[in-house]
Amino acid sequence: MTTTETSTEPATMSTIVVTGPGTVDEIHETRPEVGASDVLLDVKACGICGSDAMYTAVGGIPPRQGATPLGHEPAGVVVAVGADVEGIAVGDHVVVNPMAASDGIIGSGGAQGGLSEQLLIRGAKLDVHLKVIPDDVPWAVAALNEPMAVARHAVNRSGAKAGQKAVVFGAGPIGLGAAISMKLRGVEHVVVVDVVPSRLETALAVGADAVINSAEEDVTARLLELHGTAPRSFVRGDRPDTDVYLDAAGAAPVIATIAESAKHGATATVVGVHKKPVELDLGALLTTELTLTLSMGYPTEIFEVTEDLVNHWERFAHLVSHQIPRADALHALELAATPGAAEKVVVVFE
CATH class of the missing domain: 3.90.180.10 (Medium-chain alcohol dehydrogenases, catalytic domain)
Known part of the structure; x- marks a missing residue:
């Protein structure tokens, strides 16, 4: 010593x-x-x-x-x-x-x-x-390890589980880390949304099932194609059968898209930092009974994520x-x- x-x-x-x-x-x-x-x-x-x-x-x-x-x-x-x-x-x-x-x-x-x-x-x-x-x-x-703990906490907060369908907005390190975490826990179908083609290529490389370029495609319409139509409920119109929405972009249009798309009982988690106030019509959302959660840091996840990082480091290396x-x-x-x-x-x- x-x-x-x-x-x-x-x-x-x-x-x-x-x-x-x-x-x-x-x-x-x-x-x-x-x-x-x-x-x-x-x-x-x-x-x-x-x-x-x-x-x-x-x-x-x-x-x-x-x-x-x-x-x-x-x-x-x-x-x-x-x-x-x-x-x-x-x-x-x-x-x-x-x-x-x-x-x-x-x-x-x-x-x-x-x-x-x-x-x-x-x-x-x-x-x-x-x-x-x-x-x-x-x-x-x-x-x-540290940023992936942030991503893991967001996924934990979302409640995403095996067999569900999810969409992640934002293909930066946190969004991509969340997509990896979802796939490793058995989420059936994970879509990643971004506006940068190279980011979307990386999303596919780390295991996303599909990607959407929101600058070129209507996200709700594409989710209907990818995830199917949710069962009928109090919610008006056809909604994608997407269970989990995760905002890792911190952009106001993401919240608007979630409000437009969310089926009854869906969950939305915000981990991206919104630097300006975002308008949200709670009256219009009432029939969806959307669960909205916020995610900050990693209260318990700092070493929870390490095993995944070690066992799948080649996948994480793409980030x-x-x-x-x-x-x-x-x-x-x-x-x-x-x-x-x-x-x-x-x-x-x-």
Whole structure:
């Protein structure tokens, strides 16, 4: 657990931080010291999330003042283990629960960020702070664990189950992760809706049964073809026999489409972030008895999703559009924040 330094100067590491509104920079900090209950990781990959661009735009993340570390989707290898830690060994490959860190949420207002060379997990407990994964899972895929937990929570909130028919709006990482999760739990038919052809191609690659380009096709009419017509009820007109709607797009037209399409007893779950208020005619929806649920984060799913990620990593690998070397991390943040430039950017450490 101890190392010998050839210099009298303290060893340092680099980390990426927000330094002001719209600006990020690389700084150097003293490498953390490992206590008896701690685990130290060399970060091997860290995904870039849309929230990183939001944090950058506003100049940081309350309640922290000054430089705010970025990156909340890390995966890494254990390089030091405190004497009191159980079940974790040097050399283990691990994914991280950023919400569990005792010094604040990693990369989301906490004292540390995943876009650092090293992370110190204080009071580390296996399956609470870290989960060990097989060495053959690529680091870029391992870094998807946190966003896939977000997707899994959305699917859990939707109640989607084997034998049902579902539609996912938005073929970004969360929508695609939700589609994978639905198929792995036995949902009979999953349709993915988007307006970008390349995203729809990826949806088919990860196992969606069909896709709809909503810029070119009427979604309700196409769902009627794909899922059939729901049994007659109080609801007027023909409605698709779709059981579950999941909004991972956060776009107002999605809500309008769900209201237009939902059969009696359908479920709609919103995980996409709507940045503006959305009009919803509850009177018109009354006869559908639509169940509307909202989904945020991953209260229990951070390591629930890991088994799927490990067992089907080749499928999840389709979600990673760009792997950027750690030396170009500032460029990776810029690329991820540019609309239409990339789908899922992962920074990989050599």
